[in-house]
Amino acid sequence: MSSSPSGCPFGVQATIQNGCLVSPSGGTVPFGQIDFGSHPSLSSATYTTSLVSNTSYTLNCTPNMTISMSLDGGQHYGSGRRVQLSSGVTLPYSLYSDAAFQNPILVNQGMNFTITGTGNNITLPVYGRIVLPGNAPAGTYTDMVAVTLTW
Numbered sequence: 001m002s003s004s005p006s007g008c009p010f011g012v013q014a015t016i017q018n019g020c021l022v023s024p025s026g027g028t029v030p031f032g033q034i035d036f037g038s039h040p041s042l043s044s045a046t047y048t049t050s051l052v053s054n055t056s057y058t059l060n061c062t063p064n065m066t067i068s069m070s071l072d073g074g075q076h077y078g079s080g081r082r083v084q085l086s087s088g089v090t091l092p093y094s095l096y097s098d099a100a101f102q103n104p105i106l107v108n109q110g111m112n113f114t115i116t117g118t119g120n121n122i123t124l125p126v127y128g129r130i131v132l133p134g135n136a137p138a139g140t141y142t143d144m145v146a147v148t149l150t151w
Helices: none
Strands: 020-023 046-050 058-061 066-071 082-084 090-096 111-114 127-131 147-150
Touching: none
Parallel strands: none
Antiparallel strands: 020 058, 046 127, 066 111, 066 147, 082 090, 090 127
């Protein structure tokens, strides 16, 4: 006796979800830089800038999705974020989520934003402001802020 195929079907499906791709992964390459520039030690002016992405690092996400970003206090936190000179002298600075400097980014507080455009090579919406005291010792002041993205 021979048997014939029964013709029973089976289902096939794929679910595609919103998401992001961070490259390289693992946090070994800095995402970018907030650079307030070079100024005289006697300056008491306010300087502003925005995050400039590192070209060795990319963040790509599904367009029109919302992601949450939180920033820690940085390596030299003390009553606010601070840049530090190698001698230990610090200067306070602030981070904002808008170019008008109206929405401060609080330490470890999630901030939602929507991915616009193609979703490729996203620059995080981070803007910095520093007010120099007019008597800062000369040198390069630095800090490193950790970014956490969730989606």
